[in-house]
Amino acid sequence: xxxxxxxxxxxxxxxxxxxxxxxxxxxxxxxxxxxxxxxxxxxxxxxxxxxxxxxxxxxxxxxxxxxxxxxxxxxxxxxxxxxxxxxxxxxxxxxxxxxxxxxxxxxxxxxxxxxxxxxxxxxxxxxxxxxxxxxxxxxxxxxxxxxxxxxxxxxxxxxxxxxxxxxxxxxxxxxxxxxxxxxxxxxxxxxxxxxxxxxxxxxxxxxxxxxxxxxxxxxxxxxxxxxxxxxxxxxxxxxxxxxxxxxxxxxxxxxxxxxxxxxxxxxxxxxxxxxxxxxxxxxxxxxxxxxxxxxxxxxxxxxxxxxxxxxxxxxxxx
Ligand code: UD2
Numbered sequence: 001x002x003x004x005x006x007x008x009x010x011x012x013x014x015x016x017x018x019x020x021x022x023x024x025x026x027x028x029x030x031x032x033x034x035x036x037x038x039x040x041x042x043x044x045x046x047x048x049x050x051x052x053x054x055x056x057x058x059x060x061x062x063x064x065x066x067x068x069x070x071x072x073x074x075x076x077x078x079x080x081x082x083x084x085x086x087x088x089x090x091x092x093x094x095x096x097x098x099x100x101x102x103x104x105x106x107x108x109x110x111x112x113x114x115x116x117x118x119x120x121x122x123x124x125x126x127x128x129x130x131x132x133x134x135x136x137x138x139x140x141x142x143x144x145x146x147x148x149x150x151x152x153x154x155x156x157x158x159x160x161x162x163x164x165x166x167x168x169x170x171x172x173x174x175x176x177x178x179x180x181x182x183x184x185x186x187x188x189x190x191x192x193x194x195x196x197x198x199x200x201x202x203x204x205x206x207x208x209x210x211x212x213x214x215x216x217x218x219x220x221x222x223x224x225x226x227x228x229x230x231x232x233x234x235x236x237x238x239x240x241x242x243x244x245x246x247x248x249x250x251x252x253x254x255x256x257x258x259x260x261x262x263x264x265x266x267x268x269x270x271x272x273x274x275x276x277x278x279x280x281x282x283x284x285x286x287x288x289x290x291x292x293x294x295x296x297x298x299x300x301x302x303x304x305x306x307x308x309x310x311x312x313x314x315x316x317x318x
Contacts, residue, residue, distance in 0.1 A: 006030045007230075008072045010059055010105060011079030012052070013040030015181045016120065016173075016222055020076055023223045025051050034059070034068040034079065044180050059101030062108070069108040074230050077105045078120045080150075083187040085273075087146035098149035106160045106168075116167040117157065118229045121239065123174045123215075123280055125151040132247075133215075133283040136172070136239050158237050167236035169229040171222075174243030174282050178219030178302060179309040191216060194253065195306055198261040199314065208272035210251035215243035215282045218302030221295040228291040235290055243282030244295045260303040 007024050011017040012033030017040070024031050025048055032053040033045065045052055057064040059079045069075060080098050081087065087094040102119065109117050124147035125140040142148045157168035175189065183192035197204045225242045229235065248256070258265035287293035297305070 004028050004030045005073045006032070006071055007074045007076060008032045008034060008069055009076045009078060010034045010065075010068075010101075011040060011077075011120075013037060013042060013044050013054070014078060015044070015178070016176060016219055017076070017078040018044035018180060019178070019219050019223050020078065020226055021045065021052055022048055023227060027227065032068065032072065034065070036079075039082075039182070059104055060096050062104045065104045066108045066111065069105070069112045069114060072112065073115050075105060075109055075114055075117045076120075076226055076230070077102060077117060080120065081146075083185075084124060084144045084146045085187055087149070088144050091145040094145055095149055098146065099152050102153035103156055106156055106166065109166050110160065110164045114166060116169065116230060116236070117160070118226055119153060119157055119168065119170045121154050121170045121172045122147065122150045123172055123241070123243070123282065125154065125172060126280075128277055130279070132279055133245065133281040134241060135283045136241060136286050154239055161237035169235055170239040171225055171229055171242045172239060172282075173222060174215040174217050174241065174280060176217055176219055176222050178306055179313075181219075190214075190250065191253070191257070191303070191306070194257050194265070195261065195303075195310055198257050198263055198265050199307070199310055201263075204254070204265065204267045206250050206254070206267040206269050207276065208250075209269065210254070210267070211249055212272075212276065212278045213247040213249040213252075214280050215246060216248055216253075216299050216302075217243045217295060218297040218299070218305070220297050220302075221293075224296065225287065225291065225293050228293055232291055238286075238290065240287040240291060240293070241282040241284050242287060242293070243284055244299060245282055245284040246299060247279070247281045248299055256300060256303055257307075260300070260307040
């Protein structure tokens with residue numbers, strides 16, 4: 001019998017990382033989490049706390065990353081400052097976390113003999129270029145520091161796979177949603193905010209006319225893509241879109257969330273946010289063909305699961 005593979009998840013106490021930790025445990029992995037608990041929360045790991053090794057520290061701290069990577073076969077690098085507008089305000093800080101942090105992870109992976117690094121990249125690498133759907137063969141054109149940091153990280157991954165024998169896979173996430181995405185910040189994902197408001201009976205705000213659309217993808221699909229990226233042979237050095245391949249406008253989203261929550265949801269409209277892109281849609285052909293990625297949870301099903309989760313959580317808290 002072979003020993004259990006060992007995984008490190010940076011940002012493993014966060015929204016996506018904590019779901020990934022649960023899945024990897026189910027798949028028989030030994031799981032270690034590196035998280036500075038800035039946006040990550042130990043509560044996100046409550047159900048699996050006894051099975052997960054938690055190392056509290058920062059990806060900017062190279063010796064600490066080195067320590068956290070010890071004995072690992074695979075690293076899932078999810079730790080990041082995820083807000084695009086924040087990166088516009090504080091580009092040095094987001095550079096240090098999002099790009100230097102990735103370089104630190106890659107250096108430790110090389111030194112410690114990690115077989116593969118799977119990286120949480122972003123649709124932000126495509127920027128404003130209007131061609132839809134987005135394909136990985138298109139030239140990247142990030143507009144904000146966040147997208148630049150994600151793109152530069154991805155280029156480092158390519159170099160690591162070419163030069164140092166560390167296998168790397170970059171997953172370009174589109175608009176991920178699901179349980180544990182925090183609705184509290186002004187920059188939170190729109191679905192987390194709208195579901196929160198629908199269940200509180202308060203009115204959501206749409207910035208713009210609501211015709212802008214996104215490729216929303218439920219977190220379980222993203223976790224599946226990560227698992228495939230870690231285990232498929234012959235994919236080193238590749239980048240993959242991770243979306244559903246379906247577009248949903250904000251106006252349509254309002255109706256869908258209202259339906260899932262059993263209410264009629266109407267919004268107030270305010271001017272579009274500065275720097276917002278109008279459209280984002282993934283072509284997921286490459287991920288399907290090379291990783292075997294099929295988004296099993298539709299946006300409707302994901303919304304139903306999220307609403308049920310938030311209701312349960314609130315019933316438990318009261
Ligand atoms: C997402 C990612 C970001 C980056 C980017 C790449 C999230 C939270 N952010 O940014 O990390 O990868 O994609 O392009 O997933 N909106 C409202 N009302 C609200 C909140 C938002 O109308 O209360 C609008 C917002 O103006 C935008 C759309 O909803 O048009 C989506 O906004 P978002 O913040 O959920 O995600 P996005 O696409 O800006």
